Amino acid sequence: MIPSRMEFSSRAATGLRVLLGCLSLAVFVACDDPGSEPSKSTPITQARTQENGSTVTVEGYVTVVPGNFSSALGNEGFALQDNTGGIYVKLAEKLDFGLGTRVRVTGKLNDEANLRILESESASVEKLEGTQLVTPKEVRTGDVKESTEGLLVRISANVTRAVHEELPYGYELYVDDGSGEVQVYVHGSAGFDSETLRALSVGQRIEVTGLSAQYESTYEVAPRQPSDLVVR
Structure with missing residues (x-):
């Protein structure tokens, strides 16, 4: 199995690298397990400032589709953006949605090769109603x-x-x-x-x-x- 670009980044001799994100977004309620208290989505810019390992829920529109950067990142993640900022979401399993899809994601913050990411699982990604392409x-x-x-x-x-x-x-x-x-x-x-x-x-x-x-x-x-x- 070919190592990912991120795996190579930990080896000083490789010199390979990894990469690998503004529209209005209201604050929505994210539902967890049945019977649990709903939690509000955190604006992405605010979420990015929290400590590594913090669990956050963010919501926005897809700017990079799942698996688009898999060759170098070694995962099937995607990127999303709200009206405050953007972030790359790391996923092991490839999901199926296109640019502009509105999604809510819960995951843990981390850094990989100095790229701020949100590590999540497919079950923690919720596809919401409405689509809107983000203007670069x-x-x-x-x-x-x-x-x-x-x-x-x-x-x-x-x-x-x-x-x-x-x-x-x-x-x-x-x-x-x-x-x-x-x-x-x-x-x-x-x-x-x-x-x-x-x-x-x-x-x-x-x-x-x-x-x-x-x-x-x-x-x-x-x-x-x-x-x-x-x-x-």
Whole structure:
């Protein structure tokens, strides 16, 4: 079995990395076991500040579908976002819902390779009524950092380093709009054509929509599908 990108991150010699998120959201009531007291969802930005191991319930709209980043993360998780922030949800079992699906999730907070995550189980993910696609936040490449982590963002910049393959995990390249260089990480499981990625050249301007994430000390934008990367 091929180790995940996260498993490789614990081995200093590998150099492989992992990635791997603003719409209105009311406060809803999450029902636990029958007969238990209902608990309110916590705004995602507030939940992200709680200690590792804390159990929280959050609610939002899906910005990365289940399993989209499985090649590098080694799990079948997804990302969601409310009007305060976003977060990646780690799951072992792949669920079936699309972008914009409204979900409620209960899980435990943790960090993996410095990426803030919510570890959960499929039974703790509830699909709610209503769908709404999240509009990506337009940001400068130099502003992709801790304050944007977990959000769906969009950058437009010039390629500064040609594509580097680290399959089966994915591909990495770097871009800069003049405000600072940032990495674009294309997961092998996101459906991109390798020849199209290899054709990107230094100096070419591209627009990338994706999850603002972090791998150790590197901030990155991870596109979810081929249409998220457009050559200008």
